[in-house]
Amino acid sequence: MARDQIDMTPLESRDELVAWLEAGVKPESEFRIGTEHEKTPFTLDGHQPVPYAGAKGIGALLEGMKLLLGWEPIMERGNIIGLYDVTGGGAISLEPGGQFELSGAPVETVHQTQAELMAHLAQVREIATPLGIGFLGLGMTPSWSRAQIPVMPKGRYKIMRNYMPKVGKYGLDMMFRTCTVQTNLDFSSEADMVKKLRVSLALQPVATALFANSPFTEGKPNGFLSFRSEIWRDTDNARSGMLPFAFEDGMSFERYVDYALDVPMYFVKRGDDYIDVSGSSFRDFFAGKNKAFPGERPTLSDWANHLSTIFPEVRLKRYLEMRGADGVPWGRLPALPAFWVGLLYDNDSLDAAWDIVRHWTAPERQALRDDVPRFGFKSRIKDRYLFEIAKECLILSHAGLRRRGRIDHLGRDESRFLEPLERIIEAGRSPAEEMLDKYNGAWKGSVEPAYQEYAF
Template structure:
């Protein structure tokens, strides 16, 4: 998650909320790619969760990274909770259970995403290995219970932890036990935003299946290929899901603002303090009717922070965030931005992708979304298996990347980053099915080997 924004200008009208989103519009020549990924830290000895405190804790890891990188620390109540590159590069932040997140810099092509990732991993290893810390590239912690996982010292997480059980059965699991990889992409107009949002929401289940790799809970198969994706179906339905209204006439920035105004808030940040306003809407706050802050009006920072606590399958901020994929190991990470860039940043592929999904109904899209965590490629929409649709999407993405023609120093275009996905489709199995085969075979019914085979 990004640093909580600091812009304390009080808001006067709804138009300002719309304008804030519209400010994301860019000419295609300025389109960038941002990739964020989370990974679960574990102790190399004993494979346990890593606490925040102590000489070999997450705090020490962040301090070491700060010395190595020279990035600015992000502090809260005297604790280091993240780092950011003041030159406009990336940021490192902590998810609630210590999941270590790199929010990458906005880059021009997928080759740069991969280079950034390799540099980050080399840096993290340099500090983490002497501390006895490793990192796991799965969508969910495979062996730990909720109770075992430490809580990072961030005020917003305390508020969310209290609120989650009131609105869904899996919110705590989402916070403390899951990891994702997501790609953030730009739009050139309101119409371009709407088209990309519709295509990417409809096809998010394809990414979910291609990256599905969270089949274990507390050491046993949980009956799903991506339990992380299942968790999102019952985390907080007021702020997640497939957004059927996006496909209705009149969709645009204003419609998103109206949706976000009614999504319940979690917190308001004043100075270093997080004020618990969980459950009240931004609309009430906007009208000066927030019981915790009577008569006070929200600021642009409050708006930006609120938008970052909405969790649909694709999220609109000043760019679009693809949110459907499980976290994976480093070799597969660049495949996610490659997949979406090929589909969304090439007009021919984008039009073909829209043709693929335009006739699906809201019910059909929802049923596909509901089935994919359990069935992966065997989920169906109309008379087609998701596997066939995934194959078509990969072809379109491949063609889009070739047409983009962004070449690396060896003369290869970005389509080479799709190779891990092409191998998955050749095998016909999701990463989770490959892992379950190992669990039932050479792993001898234990998830422990995952800490080696799926580590960074």
């Protein structure tokens, strides 16, 4: 979420950190689907990055959206950096390079996800088109260098920008050049959380392959199908990855808290200020040993903020966030929540999915994760190609959505949103492979046509 929560009660015990996560448990009847997607703004004229300032900048875009939607602005030092719907709907926020993110409202069905998306795109176009701004639906900017991309006026990003190069090769690329779509799903108990976390972590490479579409860097093929996924392998390994501990006996909310306590922090927010505490642990802060706050204890807000700076393939907050997919054009966006809802919100499909992955070892899961950015469906685990596993998962997801039986006004269930993925499986190729064929064929060695074909 865009807003950094404001709960300034000092924490007394580790149990409160566990309780904060545990508060996410809800009955199945209250399960919701949250979808977040990022898209890269570009100038319709010349396909350049869009600056924040100016009459045709991203600030002006947000001001226009504020007037259109009546949403509350999120301000930082006099700059508008986001919007949120006070009625509990969605929010709009900016990623470091101006990537425009919709954090959707928690909805009950994928039909509602689709409706929300279509409304959002119509609203954004209404404001953006007169400003000469378009949006690209790829996992990574295909033609710009990092130096070309403007910096958004957000304090937390300045701290991250300074820290990232110290802990990985690609942190700045992640911040400025990538886009994702993710879906956030609920759990009904600690055991349900653990099972869903394990299944979705192990199968995250399936989503990476199905949604892979970042094969270009600075106008040329980069040797990968999802370079965005490769970027995460060398961004900051202390806060990302496949969470091998989640598969060990005794996995619990408490175990995740212990992991998060040792993940290095980025910042602490006090008033409008982001105070750089990068590299120090929350555990030390908790013990009153943070150099910037000697003797002071963190607040629940500090904890919630810290959890939002951890980037594993599946992230636990008060829900589970699926983080393995590249950003995609609008027609494929609802396929991501549909895929995971079908697998995780239907108990038969969840059991069957667990059967697929239960015998994989941590080194095997890691090797699959390491191979998928480059090889996509041709990656292997044990004696199977990922393509076969993806095909099986899609069948399970389809069955799960049919059993859920959430029908739209035309009598269709949510399985229809899997159609783009079913076409990918039928073709046997990821979207990135299709794009590379175009690049080598109809596009005549240029990525410029992507700005038409993959625009929102």
